[in-house]
Amino acid sequence: MNKTFELVLKNSLPIRKGQFFKRNIGISNGKIMAITEEELFGDKVIDCKQKMLLPGLIDSHVHLRVPGMSHKEDWAHGTRAALAGGITTVLDMPNTLPPATTRQLLEEKREAVKKEALCNFGLHFGATNDNFAELKRVEGAASVKVFMGSSTGSLLVRSESALKRIFEIAKKKNMVVTVHAEDEEIVQLNTNKIKQENKNHAKYHNEARPAFAERIAIEKALMIQKETGNKIHFLHVSTEEGISVISDAKKQGSGITCEATPHHLFLTEEDTEALGNFGKMNPPLRTREDQKALWKAVNNGTVDCIGTDHAPHTIEEKEKDYFEAPSGVPGLETMLPLLLDAVAKEKLTMARLVEMCCENPARIFSISEKGLILNGFDADLVLVDLAGETIILNELLETKCRWSPFYKWKLKGKIEKVFVSGKEFEKNKKKEALD
Ligand SMILES: [Zn+2]
Numbered sequence: 001m002n003k004t005f006e007l008v009l010k011n012s013l014p015i016r017k018g019q020f021f022k023r024n025i026g027i028s029n030g031k032i033m034a035i036t037e038e039e040l041f042g043d044k045v046i047d048c049k050q051k052m053l054l055p056g057l058i059d060s061h062v063h064l065r066v067p068g069m070s071h072k073e074d075w076a077h078g079t080r081a082a083l084a085g086g087i088t089t090v091l092d093m094p095n096t097l098p099p100a101t102t103r104q105l106l107e108e109k110r111e112a113v114k115k116e117a118l119c120n121f122g123l124h125f126g127a128t129n130d131n132f133a134e135l136k137r138v139e140g141a142a143s144v145k146v147f148m149g150s151s152t153g154s155l156l157v158r159s160e161s162a163l164k165r166i167f168e169i170a171k172k173k174n175m176v177v178t179v180h181a182e183d184e185e186i187v188q189l190n191t192n193k194i195k196q197e198n199k200n201h202a203k204y205h206n207e208a209r210p211a212f213a214e215r216i217a218i219e220k221a222l223m224i225q226k227e228t229g230n231k232i233h234f235l236h237v238s239t240e241e242g243i244s245v246i247s248d249a250k251k252q253g254s255g256i257t258c259e260a261t262p263h264h265l266f267l268t269e270e271d272t273e274a275l276g277n278f279g280k281m282n283p284p285l286r287t288r289e290d291q292k293a294l295w296k297a298v299n300n301g302t303v304d305c306i307g308t309d310h311a312p313h314t315i316e317e318k319e320k321d322y323f324e325a326p327s328g329v330p331g332l333e334t335m336l337p338l339l340l341d342a343v344a345k346e347k348l349t350m351a352r353l354v355e356m357c358c359e360n361p362a363r364i365f366s367i368s369e370k371g372l373i374l375n376g377f378d379a380d381l382v383l384v385d386l387a388g389e390t391i392i393l394n395e396l397l398e399t400k401c402r403w404s405p406f407y408k409w410k411l412k413g414k415i416e417k418v419f420v421s422g423k424e425f426e427k428n429k430k431k432e433a434l435d
Contacts, residue, residue, distance in 0.1 A: 005033060007422055008042030012053040012383065014373040018351030020052060027379040030421035035375060046424075048383055051416060054354055055373050056088025056380030057336060058361035060142070061178075061235055061259060061307030063328065064090070066113055068097025073312040073330075075116035077400040081310070081332040082119050083425040084398045086415045088380035089370060090119060090332075091142040091361075094126030095155050101126040102134045106141060119420050120380070122365065124178060126155050129162045135169050142365050143233065144170055148217045149182030149209070149282065158184060164224050171230035176364060178233045181217035181242070182209055182283055200322045202272040205284040211239035214283055218242050222249050225256070233364060234258040236309050238283040240293035247302045257304040257364050260294050262335045265306075265342075267405060277318045277325035278405050281311065299352065304360045308335045312401035330399045334406045336382070337390040340413025344386050379422035388414025396431050 005026035013020040014035065026034030026042065034040060064078035082090050092113070094100035100109050106125055113121065125141035135144055146166060147155045157163055170177045191208045199207070218234060222245070225232045237243050237258045250256045263281060268291050272279040279285055297303045311328025318325050339357070342348040362371025369377045390411045394403050418425040 003041070005040060005042040006044070007379075008040045008045045009053065009381070009383075010040070010045055010047045011050050012048035013050055014053040015350060015354055016373060018349065018354075022050060025053070025373075027419075027422040030379055032373065032375055032377050032379050035373065046417070052350070052384050052386065053373065054086070054382045054384060055358040055371055056382055056418070056420060057086050057357040058089040058091075058365075058367060058371060059087045059308050059310070059332065059335070060091040060305055060361045060365055061093065061261075062090045062310040062332065063093045063095065063312070064113070064310075065312065066096060067109060072314055072317075073400045075113045076118070077398055078310070078332065079116070079118040079121070081330070081398040083418050083420060084415075084427065084431075085333040086336040086382040086384070086418050087308075087332055088119050088382075088418065088420045089121065089367065091122045091124060091365060094124050094145055095147070099126045099155050100124070101128050101131050101155070103138045106138060120370070120378075122367070127157055127166045128155065129157055129159060132165050132169060135166065136173075141175070143176040143178040145178045145180070147180045148221065149180060149184045149187050149213065156184060160220065160224065163221065164228065167224055167228035167230045167232075171228050174231075176231045176233050178235055179221050180235055180282075181214055181221055181237075183213040183217040183220070186210065186213035186216060195323065202276050202280040202322050203269065204322070205272065205280050206269045206286060209282060209284050211241050211286065211290070214239050215241040215245060218245050222253070222256070226253060229255065231255040232257070235307065236261045236264065236283060237303070238264045238286050238294070239290045243293050243297045243302060247297065250302065257360070258302070259305040259307045260298060260303045261307060261309045262331055262338050263309070263329055263405060265291065265294055265298065266338050271405070275405055277320070277322060278329065278403065280318075280322070280325060280327050281309070281329050282327040295347065298348065298356070303356065304364065306335065306339070306356045307361075308332050310399075312399055314401055315403055318403075329405050330397075330401055330403070332399060333397055334392055334404055336384075336415060337392065337411045337413065338406065340384060340386060340390075341411035344412035379419055381419040382415060383417040385414045385416050386412065388416070390414050396428070398428065
């Protein structure tokens, strides 16, 4: 008797240890139940026509703006954007209104977003200068996030003693500390300077928040981490200096990981001339040398994860003058297309892509049964076609803010189908019409 699966992906090329093998995949109850060369029978059978099958991407760095800022993004739009971009799991940041800085606020947020979320999710907890008791009590958070430099929202940890206490508690709880590493005082100093010089344009953002501010914050955090021995994950490392400090520390110490974002990999400060505030984010777009160093770190394994830092704002908010406009760009729908283009152009291997976007985030944030295509793992899968083509068009975006710094970019490679827990994501009709 042949067993029948709920769904069979026939003739797919699942990736395993960087290699592709032709296999039929049997899926039932949201799980991968068979990976075989044998013929499988299913209630539904999809012929994958020998296209590459990747594990669903895990984006450990998103801002879906709930509660308090749902005019920028909400979970219905944000998780559709994730799925459209091949991302089947998101970990959301705590800098909302109010911020997720107590156990109760985190649980309230979980209840609120659960109803809207179309993909898997986890929530980061926010550290403040004095919420140590709450941090000790919190359960089920993806990490504790520390803002060493201010960005959207009010979260900021200023003192070394507070950092040390947070790291100590995290160590005891075996919790990852995720760090936004920009030194607040340097940022303030330089921002005031460019204000006085009336440099009112996003092209000066890299001057306002210089590489030095990133480096000094990373060094400070690493010095404390050396004492406390907790796990530390540096978010959106953007400079040659920052990456080189982290690279050295990784060789000597342990528990150190880091992330790069697509915007720092695919844009530089030169793009701010045309993008204006649509290219304003923290940390800022950097120089070509910084970009080159980041790519090197992506390819030699120094960068562990790529996270979108999806941080949408409305077009009206971005059209304010530079000093007033908020920092952040959307990225959920463009990350995988950009990376597939890099693979097609041999700037990146598919093996590294899957490590950084699937395997490593699952390992770093202890997400079980995800990040690999294995029997018994969740059937979160992305079918891609490297020979296809993607054009980024604002009018087709699912994100509520409906703009992208990569507008009109023409990319090699295409996301064909996305499955979350064995269910196929339905693209919007306009997008389908283009296929
Ligand atoms: Zn962020």
